[in-house]
Each structure stands twice: as structure tokens, then as C-alpha cells.
Amino acid sequence: MQRTDLKLFKPQLISNDSFAGGHRTNNEVVSGRLNEVFKPISDVDHARSAFDMAKLYAAVSTDDASRLHDANVFISEQPADSLVNTLIIELPTLKDNHVLSDIKNQLKLSSTKFHGMAVSTAPSTLNTIAVDKTQAPLLPKAQKTVPKVGINAYSFTPTQGANHLPMRELSIKAQTSDLAFFSLPATDVFLDKPAYYSYGYLTSENSWLYLNPLDNPSDAAQVSVDVQTGTFNFALAKPLRAGSTFTWRYASALDYRYHAYAITSTLVLGSNEYIKPGTWRIKKAGESAVYTDNGRGIFTDSTGAVFAQGNYDTGEISPAGAFETTAPLADDLGCVVTVSTPENSAYPSKINFNLQTNSFAMSSLYLKLTTDTGAVFSAAADSAGNISHANVTGTVSSNGDVSLTILNNTKISRIDYDINELETIVIPSDWLGIDANTLPNNGVVNIISQYATVSVQHRERTEHSALTSGQTLAVLADANFVDVVDVNGASLYSPTDANYGYDKSTGTLTINAGISAFTAPFIVTAVQRELATVVDISNNTLTLLSDLTRTYPAGSVVSSVYVLGDLQALVKDERTLSAWQNDFAGTGAAASNSLNTQQYPIEVNNKGCIAQRWAIVFSSNTAFSIIGEDIGQIYYGDTLNDCVVMNPFVNQPYFIIRKQAFGAGLNPGECFLFETLTASKPFVATRATSPGHSIIEFDKSTLTFAGNKE
Incomplete structure (x- = not known):
């Protein structure tokens, strides 16, 4: 088995039609060729959005039944266009005969998983790596701006009067998305006439909640006060989202x-x-x-x-x-x-509050600050969330937490703010062919989850206007994958190194004589990569089950891996039954005779074999018909000739039973049952195009198919 034997194949029909999909064909997805899987993105798609879905087959394409161990697929490159996002969908119930209408009905199932790609934001450590995201939209994102103007966030009057009602604050920042049980110490809590409540906090379900147990009986069960130790104990009904801050305000006996x-x-x-x-x-x-x-x-x-x-x-x-x-x-x-x-009468030098939203344009935050003398000045956040002014500095987080430091002894009596909140628009289902309301979280899905397998990759790519035989190039050493492609997207890989050779220890790429058959310019790609298991996700930092073998720089790719399992054409569960009752799982009394598959095994190869349960039903001692559980009756034969059942989609046999195996045959009405396992497995790739304008004329996604040969 060579690298070139690992292929992606198209189904019977590849389009967005509800009846597209079906069985594997012999039509290969050609690497580097435009629009092989998805149609070109049109002006209409960019104007109103689009959602494309394709069923594909990862297959071992050999004439024998050799096995690829732990086959896996993952997205290793996303399109450069930020308006376009591709995902792989893992559907445990997906079958070879399923079409898109079947697939869409499976998207909402809890067993469905989604696999995407993130980018590291810092160099990896031994067993951690920080990424830019762990969620992504399955469907296109459409947002509208909703201005919120003049919202009061803070006021303070340090005089003996009706406006001075001090409340003290305690806070905790969630490091993981399962923080629900925690305690906050408050030995000074005012117990005679207690007053306490929370700011709005962001849950792991991406929703905002407020906790006011003194006024809301349903909240009372989520917090208790230990009067002996002065401790607030929390048992939140919905845990905090990783990275979000829970702020608790309470009246103090000191005040x-x-x-x-x-x-x-x-x-x-x-x-x-x-x-x-x-x-x-x-x-x-x-x-x-x-x-x-x-x-x-x-x-x-x-x-x-x-x-x-x-x-x-x-x-x-x-x-x-x-x-x-x-x-x-x-x-x-x-x-x-x-x-x-x-x-409690001094003007504070630190002020914290929350915008009560995590969907907003960072640079739209505009603060109006009023001093004790009535003077007003303003400060604004930049696109990174930094707030800078002569009298105040601070930050705003993606969760909406604002932290301010007051400078120059400035006395702030009031803060109001303006913000552009971003409201997600659900795209009409008649445009997309799928209803977002049937999906969890309106189609924003986890692309990296706890206990997921991920591929960590560092890629270096160089362009060369010409390459000649004997030329050497210094590329990434210790690479797990190296390839050279020409202007037409054709790979120069050869099992015999006819076109190039690579020295893994030194990173030297040597161009060989076969280069003359390809057309310049060329692109050389070298990739270091390894698989790992995620055991924890905290604020977009992945903790891995085992140490990485090398340090991966910031900008490396972290892809969620769909582990397909072993791919090999196999035959199993052979048995006879005394009567055929249209039950492919049937068991019971054996037939009067049997087939000699010990000496004459059923022959399969990786190209033609499919996942199917079969029944050979005898109408006489020599004549029989063959029925597939999903594909129906497809063959009539007799015991006097070899039984060669052809797969018309790939022009290879589903299986072959030699005539010697039939012996004297079975009696009329008796049957021989067996099951074949395939060396291919279907999966679903999706592309979401969000509305907007793009100047990118040519774009691509890269999908990696890998495994271990035996």
C-alpha cells in the first residue's frame, strides 16, 4: 500500500439536491482541481449566504484486501476568505445508500459530531496549546448592528445622602466550562437585613443569567450563606462559561x-x-x-x-x-x-462592570465618564479591547467584562457607555435548504471537544519559479509529510522518489529527473504533525493527555480528527438458514448443506467491496439469486460457474465466490447469509458562505486523509 492508494471518492451524485449522495463511485476527488467538491461561490451566494454539503468516501483503493489501520480525516487548511468556513461531520448512523435528505435529518442528533480547524495563538508547551476558537458556525453567519446608547454602568456619590448605597464585590473567573460549585468568602456579610445579587454572568450554554435569590425563589436554591464562617456557597443551575467572570455584590456589616x-x-x-x-x-x-x-x-x-x-x-x-x-x-x-x-466614601481607583453581552463590536465601546465636579470626558476601546486615556486605562474582554484603572486621582462619579451589539440573523431555510432552528445553538457547534483526537500541524510552504534535476532545497526538517505540486496542482510524489527525495534528518529536498514531466512554477510543502487527545479545555487552551514530541510555534494548525477506524475489505458472519424469511440478521436452523468457504473463501478487494449484508437464496439445487440488504436483488447465478457480482459504480466485483465453494448447492428456499465490510467509509463535508464581499478569486480548503499501513 502506497500513499497514492489513499483516495477520496465521490458518491453517485454530488450536488446540493436532496437526492444527491448515495454509493461510492470510482470518480476520484482530484487534489488541487477547482470545484471538485463544491460548486463555485456565486455573487448570489455572497449577497445572501449559502450552505453546501457533500458526501465523500475515504477509501483504500487497492486490488487486494490490505488494511489501513486507524484511518482518519481532518481539515488541515481553511479557505483564506474569512467569510467561508468548512467542516467535517461525523454521523454514526450514516450509510452508503444515504442521500442528503437523510443526512440533514441526522444533523440534529446528539450523537452527531463536528470537526473543524483552529489556529494556535502562542507556542505550545509540553502538553498544552492555546487556540483561537473551539467553536465554529456550521451555517452562515449573518449579523446586524444594534446600537445601544447611554447605558449607565456605574455611579458613586461619597456623601451622606440617598445616593450613597455601598455594595462590596467578590468575583471568580471560570477556567473551565463546568464551574458550577464554588464558594466566595465574606466574613463581613450583613446578616440582619441581607442584600446580595450577581451581575449578569455568561453560562456554558452561551446565555446570560442573573442571580437574585432574595427576590426570586427559583434562584434561592443556588446560593446559601454559612453564617458561622461568613461564606457564600454556590450551586449554579447552569455552569459558567470558560473565561467568564462571576461577580457577586453584597451588603457588608462594615457599611x-x-x-x-x-x-x-x-x-x-x-x-x-x-x-x-x-x-x-x-x-x-x-x-x-x-x-x-x-x-x-x-x-x-x-x-x-x-x-x-x-x-x-x-x-x-x-x-x-x-x-x-x-x-x-x-x-x-x-x-x-x-x-x-x-x-466606602473614597472614590475608587478600580472600577469593573459587565456590558451584559458577549456579542458586540469591540471597537464600538464608547465610555462617557463624569467626574465629581461634573466635568465629562470620553474614552474608547480599540479592536483589541484596549482602553486608553490620560485619566483612565483598561480593557474589555470578549465576554463583555470591563476593567478600568483610574489615573491622576481623578474622581469618577458616573460612567455611561454606548456599544454596537451584534445580533445574529437566522438565514431563511429556503435559501440554505436547512432550518437553523433544528440545530443546537443556532448552528454554532463545537469543533474541538473534550476527549477529542486532534492533529497538531506546523506547515512551511515555499514557491519556486523553476526546479531542475539535481537541485537541492532546504525545507522543514523532521517533517511527517512533504510534497511538491506543479502549476496544475499535480503532485510530484512517487513511491520510487522518481521526482524528488527528502532527507528527514537534514530537511534536504533533492529534485530528481522526473521533474521534467511537470510544469513550473512549483509549490513545496513540508508539514510536521502529530496526533494527541484533548483531556480538558479551559478558556480556549487545550490540555493534552500526553506530551507533544516537539514545540509548535504560534500560528500552527490544530484540527479535530474524525477517526474512521480500520479500512479493509472483509467478509464475516457466514451461515446458512433452512428458510429465507427476508431477514438479513436471521438465525436459526441451518440448511441441509453448506458452502465450502474454508477452502474457497469469498474473495473481496478494497476497490469493489461495500458495506452490506447479503443473502444467496436458492431456487433449486443449482440456481440462486443474490440480494443486498440496501441495494436489493442484483444477481442471478448457478453453482456451475464462478459467482462474480460486479459493482457497477467502480467496475470491480463486490465479491467473488468460486464454483467449487458451492459443492452440491442448497435446497430450494434455503439461503446462505454473510456480511461484507468495506475499505471505504462515507463522511460529510460542509461549506458555509456568509454574506459579504470578497476580493479572493481563487480559494481552497485542504482535507488530510491518513492512517497506518500494516
Whole structure:
């Protein structure tokens, strides 16, 4: 078996029609030839988007039944056009006879897997490699810009007044996408009248949630407070997404105290204290009902009439005699008192908040900052998320987390922002031929998953206007794959090194005499690569099960691998039955005779054999018909001649049974059953073209088919 025996073949029909697909043919996908798999991208495709799908066969194309061990396919190069994305789809239930309508129905199954390609963002370590993404769109992406203007993110007033309501913050950043159980210490938590809630946080399902357990009973089960240790314990219903930050706000006993009239009848406020609006509880004189101030110091009764007014700064209530503060402890008359301290009254030098979205144009973030004197200045983020100004610096992450450092003792009292949010548009299904609503996450799929096999590749490619016999080139040493192609895309590889030879230890490529049969210019490609297993994914950093054999530079390719398994034409499960009952899996009483396949085995080769269960049904002792489970009745024969059942799609036999194997034959109605396994396996390749303009005239994807020969 040579490298040239590993081929990709087309099915009976390759197009976007629902009936395209079907069995393998002998029509090879020619490497380097334009539009071999997908049609050219048209102006209409770029205007409104397109989705193309093709069924292909990875096959060992030999005249014998040699085996390719652990065959695998993966995408090793994506198109240069950023509007185009290709994927490989692994469908465990895909059969040779399936067409595109069958395939589309299988896309939504939980067993379906997707394989794509990422690019490393930093040099690899022994067993980790950081990549730019682990998800990609199966379908075209269409987005519209939704401006959000004047959103208040932060306000602060360090005076004794109604606007100064300090809350302290705790946060944790998820390193993996399974963080749901964690604790945050808060020994100063205010327990008399607790107040706590979360900012919006991004879940592993890419959705935004808020946690407000004091107001929302469904959230209460997700957080508890250990009053002995002052610890918040979380059990989130949906775990955090890797890289996202969970921020928890709570009222601190350092900032608040509670005054209960039943314990101390007279309220005395210190010079640094005032009543927290909306927490003052009293009774109307002569009534048993308890009333709470409206946040502006006004008390109204059940009819809506004002009966008293309180002063937050002094604790006085007027008019005297209109209210009562004497009551049992159970009535809970009193108020929360805010304690102003140098710590909570100082303008902060660090400010953090979240934009409540992770789909936005980074460079559209515009901040309007107001100082304590009322002066206003602005700052903006660049395309990398960096924020720079004389008085403030910071960053915004792809998850929408904004972190600011205030400079020059600037006192910020308010921050508002504008942002262009990106809203994904679902492309009409009549354009694409597939409904995005039937797919998980609107068609954004995992292309690298935990426990996936990946191929890590470093590629060097050089162009040469001419090559001559005897010429030597210095290319990448220790390469696992080397090839030279001419202007027509024809590979110069030869098992005999007729056209070029490669010294792996030195990286020397020697051009040989066969070069004269090819047309310049030439492209030389050398690839270092190896397979690895991903055991963890944290913030787009892959942790591998075993160490890499070399360091791969930033810009290397990491491809998710579809492991096809062993490819070899085989025959198995041979048996006879005393009666044919249209059951290819049938077992039971054996026929009166048998076929001698021990001395005369059923012959198969890798080119013609297909995955099929077969029945040879005898109509007399010498005459029989052959039925395939999927392809139906295809042959009539007799025991006097060799049985050569041809595969018309590849012009090779499905199998051959020599006449000597039949012996005396079987009785009428009896049958011989067996199954053939193929040296090819179907898979699905897709191409999504998002709407937009492209100046790229010629483009390509590269798919690698590999394995180990025996």
C-alpha cells in the first residue's frame, strides 16, 4: 500500500439536491482541481449566504484486501476568505445508500459530531496549546448592528445622602466550562437585613443569567450563606462559561447596621451615618399595619394618604403623634443605617462592570465618564479591547467584562457607555435548504471537544519559479509529510522518489529527473504533525493527555480528527438458514448443506467491496439469486460457474465466490447469509458562505486523509 492508494471518492451524485449522495463511485476527488467538491461561490451566494454539503468516501483503493489501520480525516487548511468556513461531520448512523435528505435529518442528533480547524495563538508547551476558537458556525453567519446608547454602568456619590448605597464585590473567573460549585468568602456579610445579587454572568450554554435569590425563589436554591464562617456557597443551575467572570455584590456589616426600635426605642445617628432609603419601617398612630418609606422619606397609609415624613440624615419623623415606633420585636420596626467610612466614601481607583453581552463590536465601546465636579470626558476601546486615556486605562474582554484603572486621582462619579451589539440573523431555510432552528445553538457547534483526537500541524510552504534535476532545497526538517505540486496542482510524489527525495534528518529536498514531466512554477510543502487527545479545555487552551514530541510555534494548525477506524475489505458472519424469511440478521436452523468457504473463501478487494449484508437464496439445487440488504436483488447465478457480482459504480466485483465453494448447492428456499465490510467509509463535508464581499478569486480548503499501513 502506497500513499497514492489513499483516495477520496465521490458518491453517485454530488450536488446540493436532496437526492444527491448515495454509493461510492470510482470518480476520484482530484487534489488541487477547482470545484471538485463544491460548486463555485456565486455573487448570489455572497449577497445572501449559502450552505453546501457533500458526501465523500475515504477509501483504500487497492486490488487486494490490505488494511489501513486507524484511518482518519481532518481539515488541515481553511479557505483564506474569512467569510467561508468548512467542516467535517461525523454521523454514526450514516450509510452508503444515504442521500442528503437523510443526512440533514441526522444533523440534529446528539450523537452527531463536528470537526473543524483552529489556529494556535502562542507556542505550545509540553502538553498544552492555546487556540483561537473551539467553536465554529456550521451555517452562515449573518449579523446586524444594534446600537445601544447611554447605558449607565456605574455611579458613586461619597456623601451622606440617598445616593450613597455601598455594595462590596467578590468575583471568580471560570477556567473551565463546568464551574458550577464554588464558594466566595465574606466574613463581613450583613446578616440582619441581607442584600446580595450577581451581575449578569455568561453560562456554558452561551446565555446570560442573573442571580437574585432574595427576590426570586427559583434562584434561592443556588446560593446559601454559612453564617458561622461568613461564606457564600454556590450551586449554579447552569455552569459558567470558560473565561467568564462571576461577580457577586453584597451588603457588608462594615457599611451597614440595623436599628430595631423594639431593642432601642430612640434612634441616634452618628455624624457619619444616615438611613438607607426604602428600609424605614413604622406604624401609623392607632393602626396595627406596618408601613415602609417610599425611598424619598415619605410614609403613606393603605389609602395612599401621606401621614408622616422622615429625615434620612437625622432620623427624625414628623409630625409628632402621627406615627408609632413602639411595637413587639416581631413587627420588625426599625431601619437599615448606612455607615460612611473612609473606605466606602473614597472614590475608587478600580472600577469593573459587565456590558451584559458577549456579542458586540469591540471597537464600538464608547465610555462617557463624569467626574465629581461634573466635568465629562470620553474614552474608547480599540479592536483589541484596549482602553486608553490620560485619566483612565483598561480593557474589555470578549465576554463583555470591563476593567478600568483610574489615573491622576481623578474622581469618577458616573460612567455611561454606548456599544454596537451584534445580533445574529437566522438565514431563511429556503435559501440554505436547512432550518437553523433544528440545530443546537443556532448552528454554532463545537469543533474541538473534550476527549477529542486532534492533529497538531506546523506547515512551511515555499514557491519556486523553476526546479531542475539535481537541485537541492532546504525545507522543514523532521517533517511527517512533504510534497511538491506543479502549476496544475499535480503532485510530484512517487513511491520510487522518481521526482524528488527528502532527507528527514537534514530537511534536504533533492529534485530528481522526473521533474521534467511537470510544469513550473512549483509549490513545496513540508508539514510536521502529530496526533494527541484533548483531556480538558479551559478558556480556549487545550490540555493534552500526553506530551507533544516537539514545540509548535504560534500560528500552527490544530484540527479535530474524525477517526474512521480500520479500512479493509472483509467478509464475516457466514451461515446458512433452512428458510429465507427476508431477514438479513436471521438465525436459526441451518440448511441441509453448506458452502465450502474454508477452502474457497469469498474473495473481496478494497476497490469493489461495500458495506452490506447479503443473502444467496436458492431456487433449486443449482440456481440462486443474490440480494443486498440496501441495494436489493442484483444477481442471478448457478453453482456451475464462478459467482462474480460486479459493482457497477467502480467496475470491480463486490465479491467473488468460486464454483467449487458451492459443492452440491442448497435446497430450494434455503439461503446462505454473510456480511461484507468495506475499505471505504462515507463522511460529510460542509461549506458555509456568509454574506459579504470578497476580493479572493481563487480559494481552497485542504482535507488530510491518513492512517497506518500494516
